[in-house]
Amino acid sequence: xxxxxxxxxxxxxxxxxxxxxxxxxxxxxxxxxxxxxxxxxxxxxxxxxxxxxxxxxxxxxxxxxxxxxxxxxxxxxxxxxxxxxxxxxxxxxxxxxxxxxxxxxxxxxxxxxxxxxxxxxxxxxxxxxxxxxxxxxxxxxxxxxxxxxxxxxxxxxxxxxxxxxxxxxxxxxxxxxxxxxxxxxxxxxxxxxxxxxxxxxxxxxxxxxxxxxxxxxxxxxxxxxxxxxxxxxxxxxxxxxxxxxxxxxxxxxxxxxxxxxxxxxxxxxxxxxxxxxxxxxxxxxxxxxxxxxxxxxxxxxxxxxxxxxxxxxxxxxxxxxxxxxxxxxxxxxxxxxxxxxxxxxxxxxxxxxxxxxxxxxxxxxxxxxxxxxxxxxxxxxxxxxxxxxxxxxxxxxxxxxxxxxxxxxxxxxxxxxxxxxxxxxxxxxxxxxxxxxxxxxxxxxxxxxxxxxxxxxxxxxxxxxxxxxxxxxxxxxxxxxxxxxxxxxxxxxxxxxxxxxxxxxxxxxxxxxxxxxxxxxxxx
Amino acid sequence: xxxxxxxxxxxxxxxxxxxxxxxxxxxxxxxxxxxxxxxxxxxxxxxxxxxxxxxxxxxxxxxxxxxxxxxxxxxxxxxxxxxxxxxxxxxxxxxxxxxxxxxxxxxxxxxxxxxxxxxxxxxxxxxxxxxxxxxxxxxxxxxxxxxxxxxxxxxxxxxxxxxxxxxxxxxxxxxxxxxxxxxxxxxxxxxxxxxxxxxxxxxxxxxxxxxxxxxxxxxxxxxxxxxxxxxxxxxxxxxxxxxxxxxxx
Numbered sequence: 001x002x003x004x005x006x007x008x009x010x011x012x013x014x015x016x017x018x019x020x021x022x023x024x025x026x027x028x029x030x031x032x033x034x035x036x037x038x039x040x041x042x043x044x045x046x047x048x049x050x051x052x053x054x055x056x057x058x059x060x061x062x063x064x065x066x067x068x069x070x071x072x073x074x075x076x077x078x079x080x081x082x083x084x085x086x087x088x089x090x091x092x093x094x095x096x097x098x099x100x101x102x103x104x105x106x107x108x109x110x111x112x113x114x115x116x117x118x119x120x121x122x123x124x125x126x127x128x129x130x131x132x133x134x135x136x137x138x139x140x141x142x143x144x145x146x147x148x149x150x151x152x153x154x155x156x157x158x159x160x161x162x163x164x165x166x167x168x169x170x171x172x173x174x175x176x177x178x179x180x181x182x183x184x185x186x187x188x189x190x191x192x193x194x195x196x197x198x199x200x201x202x203x204x205x206x207x208x209x210x211x212x213x214x215x216x217x218x219x220x221x222x223x224x225x226x227x228x229x230x231x232x233x234x235x236x237x238x239x240x241x242x243x244x245x246x247x248x249x250x251x252x253x254x255x256x257x258x259x260x261x262x263x264x265x266x267x268x269x270x271x272x273x274x275x276x277x278x279x280x281x282x283x284x285x286x287x288x289x290x291x292x293x294x295x296x297x298x299x300x301x302x303x304x305x306x307x308x309x310x311x312x313x314x315x316x317x318x319x320x321x322x323x324x325x326x327x328x329x330x331x332x333x334x335x336x337x338x339x340x341x342x343x344x345x346x347x348x349x350x351x352x353x354x355x356x357x358x359x360x361x362x363x364x365x366x367x368x369x370x371x372x373x374x375x376x377x378x379x380x381x382x383x384x385x386x387x388x389x390x391x392x393x394x395x396x397x398x399x400x401x402x403x404x405x406x407x408x409x410x411x412x413x414x415x416x417x418x419x420x421x422x423x424x425x426x427x428x429x430x431x432x433x434x435x436x437x438x439x440x441x442x443x444x445x446x447x448x449x450x451x452x453x454x455x456x457x458x459x460x461x462x463x464x465x466x467x468x469x470x471x472x473x474x475x476x477x478x479x480x481x482x483x484x485x486x487x488x489x490x491x492x493x494x495x496x497x498x499x500x501x502x503x504x505x506x507x508x509x510x511x512x513x514x515x516x517x518x519x520x521x522x523x524x
Numbered sequence: 525x526x527x528x529x530x531x532x533x534x535x536x537x538x539x540x541x542x543x544x545x546x547x548x549x550x551x552x553x554x555x556x557x558x559x560x561x562x563x564x565x566x567x568x569x570x571x572x573x574x575x576x577x578x579x580x581x582x583x584x585x586x587x588x589x590x591x592x593x594x595x596x597x598x599x600x601x602x603x604x605x606x607x608x609x610x611x612x613x614x615x616x617x618x619x620x621x622x623x624x625x626x627x628x629x630x631x632x633x634x635x636x637x638x639x640x641x642x643x644x645x646x647x648x649x650x651x652x653x654x655x656x657x658x659x660x661x662x663x664x665x666x667x668x669x670x671x672x673x674x675x676x677x678x679x680x681x682x683x684x685x686x687x688x689x690x691x692x693x694x695x696x697x698x699x700x701x702x703x704x705x706x707x708x709x710x711x712x713x714x715x716x717x718x719x720x721x722x723x724x725x726x727x728x729x730x731x732x733x734x735x736x737x738x739x740x741x742x743x744x745x746x747x748x749x750x751x752x753x754x755x756x757x758x759x760x761x762x763x764x765x766x767x768x769x770x771x772x773x
Contacts, residue, residue: 269634278628286616289656350616357612359578361629362601434616434658508579 015451023100027107034111042117042208046108047193050134050200053105057098057138058145077238087143087234094142101138105131118208126212130203133219137199140226147233151240153295268374275363279371280378287379290350290434293342297379300335301386305394326465328391328398328406333413335383337454342432343376344421345450349432353515365503369425369496373418377411384410409461412481415488416457419495424449426502429513460484528587529554529680529711530575535584537570537735544570546735548584552728557706558713559726563761567735568715569609572684575713576606589679602630605673609684611665612672615658619650619668622657623675630676637675644671648697662689670698674705681705683714687721699725723753733761 030049034042076086095102109131112118119126152162194201199222206215268280287293347369348355358368384406391398428449461484468477503510530552537545545567552558562568573579575586577597586593588600606612614622620641627637645651648667657668666689673681681702687695702712703725716722722729723743730740738760739746746756 274628274631274634278625282614282617282621282625285621286614289616351614352611354612354614356578356608357614357626357629360576360601360606360608360612361626362598362631363629364598508573511578 020099020103023103027103030104030107031111031114034108035114036111037115037117039117039208042112042115043204046207047198047201047204049108050203051193053101054138054141054200057094057101057142083235083238087231090147090234091139091143091230094139094146097142097146098138102135105135112207123207127207130206130212130215130219133216133223134199134203137219137223137226140223140230142230144226144230144233147230147237151233151237153291154240268378275361275367276371276374279368280375283372283375284378286350287343287375290342292432292434293350296338296342297383300338300383301331301390303338304331304334305387305390325402328387328402329409331387331391332384332406332410333458335387336380336410336413336417339376339380339383340417340421340450343379344373344418345424346428346430346432347372347376347421347425348429348510348514349425350434351514352431353511355429355514356511359503359507359511365500366496369422369499373422376418376421377414380410380414381407408481412485412488413458413461415485415492416460419488419492420453420457422492422496422499423502424453426499426506426510429510431514431516460487527554528552529556529589530558530713531585531587532571532575533585535571535574535586536582537567537574537579538582543735545574545581548732548735548737550730550737550740552711552713554589554711555706555709556711556728557702557726558711559722559729560713560715560732561719561722561729561757562715562732566732566761568732569684570735571732572608572682572713572715576604576608576682577601578608602676603679605676605678605681607666607669607673607681607683607686611669613657613665613668616656618654618656619645619660619664619671620654622668623671626672627675632676640675641671644674647671647701648694663691663694666690667694667698670701674701679710681710681712681714683712685716686714687716687718695721719753719757729753731757731760 034046037045109127112127113121113124149162192198196202196205197218199219202215202218202222206212265281265284268284269277271277272280342349348358351358358365388398388403388406461481464477464480464484467480468474528551530550532548532550535545535548535550536543548567548571550571560568560571570579574581575588575593577593577600580594589603591600593600614625617625620638623641623644624634624637627640628634632640642651648671650664650667650671657665660668666686670686673683687698690698699721702714706712712725714722714726726743728740728742729746731738739756743753747753748756751759
């Protein structure tokens with residue numbers, strides 16, 4: 001066990017080095033750019049850069065389906081800890097969700113210090129004082145935004161709509177930029193970035209020699225406002241009863257028979273026999289009623305389209321012809337990978353301590369794993385079908401043979417994903433709270449593992465596409481895809497056998513991991 | 525066919541250097557209502573988990589209903605009803621859906637599972653509740669767990685604190701159901717910290733402490749000189765405390 005923990009820690013360390021190494025590289029780029037740019041360029045781009053930093057700090061943790069580490073109020077309220085101190089801890093935890101931005105900011109500020117146009121080393125007090133205040137402003141604001149969103153996301157049916165609106169809001173500007181909308185139409189955005197009372201513009205201008213005292217005063221007002229907002233939202237969260245908000249309203253309890261949803265849930269019984277049909281039916285019912293799953297499912301088809309669509313329409317299509325041809329497969333595989341966090345990578349996560357039912361039931365555990373995999377596959381293909389409809393509606397240019405190709409390729413990728421997923425589900429099980437949309441999907445160690453496994457799992461299919469591109473032959477493509485399917489099938493068998501053996505030997509450990517609740521600091 | 529519902533010999537289980545169960549010998553006759561008592565951390569739940577096949581024993585033998593664990597694991601599981609200390613309920617299902625699912629996992633066809641689930645929910649006064657289990661109270665959860673243990677009509681019930689958190693009416697109902705099952709020939713093996721309940725229900729009792737059985741027998745055999753079960757329990761586990769030491773309290 002100690003060896004496994006050591007191995008896990010090493011893996012986490014490697015992934016942290018890769019991830020933050022990348023951000024350190026970007027920070028060094030920020031240093032180079034700010035150190036060598038002229039005053040006019042800096043005047044234009046520093047406020048924009050600071051706005052992006054602010055935006056990342058607030059929004060990205062939400063888009064990645066987690067909201068970073070946070071205090072779990074329900075566990076802390078019983079202790080006589082002053083709310084002010086709890087709020088301080090909560091604000092400091094926001095550092096964890098914006099560590100990347102701290103690196104970029106440090107690189108940028110260091111570059112400005114090296115740039116004679118900003119006053120060189122004499123500008124140290126000005127740059128640091130305003131820089132620290134900007135960080136403080138972001139921490140307070142992030143705390144408030146997080147508390148507000150956590151509360152809003154706990155309202156029934158609201159979270160999916162909110163996520164959808166957020167995604168549209170985030171990708172709309174990019175969509176307009178890469179499509180045929182003229183740049184001149186974005187002058188309003190430029191004016192907004194440079195609008196002096198706004199914190200990024202104030203800091204940008206003061207850093208480049210503008211009046212410092214006035215800037216400090218304006219920034220302090222913004223920071224005080226953010227602190228008030230953060231504290232007010234924190235206090236509201238303290239008094240908020242999420243369980244009551246999520247309770248089933250009278251008259252909207254689960255329907256018994258005859259409804260369309262019942263027909264949907266009973267569908268596996270038409271094709272399969274028990275216990276497989278029963279397990280799949282249970283998974284369909286459970287997952288569709290799990291807020292966290294529903295949110296990720298919505299993100300699966302919407303986020304992929306929002307991210308990739310701008311690259312294949314309008315002027316983007318000319319630059320990304322290959323991507324346009326493979327648009328459907330890219331968004332489908334993207335949806336499949338996103339769905340993995342709440343399904344196949346940690347397939348017992350939502351069962352938590354109830355996993356022991358599967359250990360106590362008179363059914364081979366293989367059938368449980370297979371049933372869960374089939375349920376995941378069902379949802380993956382639902383995502384693909386939704387994406388097919390979206391691409392047809394958007395007239396991206398998807399043909400019937402491409403649709404068939406996607407259905408086949410997704411199935412093959414799923415074999416690899418689920419082979420690894422079955423192993424990770426029993427090696428790194430982690431209890432997931434269905435109601436908490438903000439809870440992270442997995443431990444750092446597990447996420448690091450997944451990060452490594454994705455390229456491996458997708459490699460065979462990638463090689464098939466590469467071969468088609470290199471040899472310009474569909475026969476070669478089909479042959480390699482067939483081989484990938486055979487290897488995938490064998491890998492699935494080996495992975496599942498390995499998982500079954502692990503369950504037999506580590507049953508207690510799995511149960512203990514899945515029964516464990518979060519501590520007072522819920523991590524992502 | 526063996527006359528014992530449970531026959532355990534030399535059962536051992538350790539966690540690292542800590543011996544949770546050290547050489548337990550136990551015989552539970554068929555048709556008995558057996559109370560398995562012990563202080564916290566004595567090894568009760570570990571023993572029950574080994575009996576259900578949830579965790580493997582380090583050594584020793586376990587025979588359940590004449591079948592050997594782990595060789596006949598699947599067959600044994602079909603014939604036992606389990607109410608463990610930790611929840612085995614799937615939170616996002618309604619009570620009816622959960623019971624139907626359990627029935628199907630235990631080999632019942634869907635129609636029979638639905639029919640039995642409806643009857644059990646009616647019996648346990650949960651028939652009109654179509655909320656998901658996550659919204660159930662602790663007592664309701666215990667009642668559903670109890671119903672789940674009954675749905676496949678098992679010969680042996682293994683129950684870890686089945687009445688914990690259940691109100692008086694619910695507990696009475698559950699006790700009546702279990703007594704009725706015993707009268708029909710089933711065996712109940714339960715742990716409980718409520719000694720009055722054990723005293724009233726059980727005909728045989730074993731007390732475990734530090735992973736070993738310290739005494740066992742019928743209630744009459746354990747009581748000597750008109751002691752209550754609580755007196756017997758405190759005496760055999762040596763649990764008398766010197767409260768005076770905490771003079772600040």
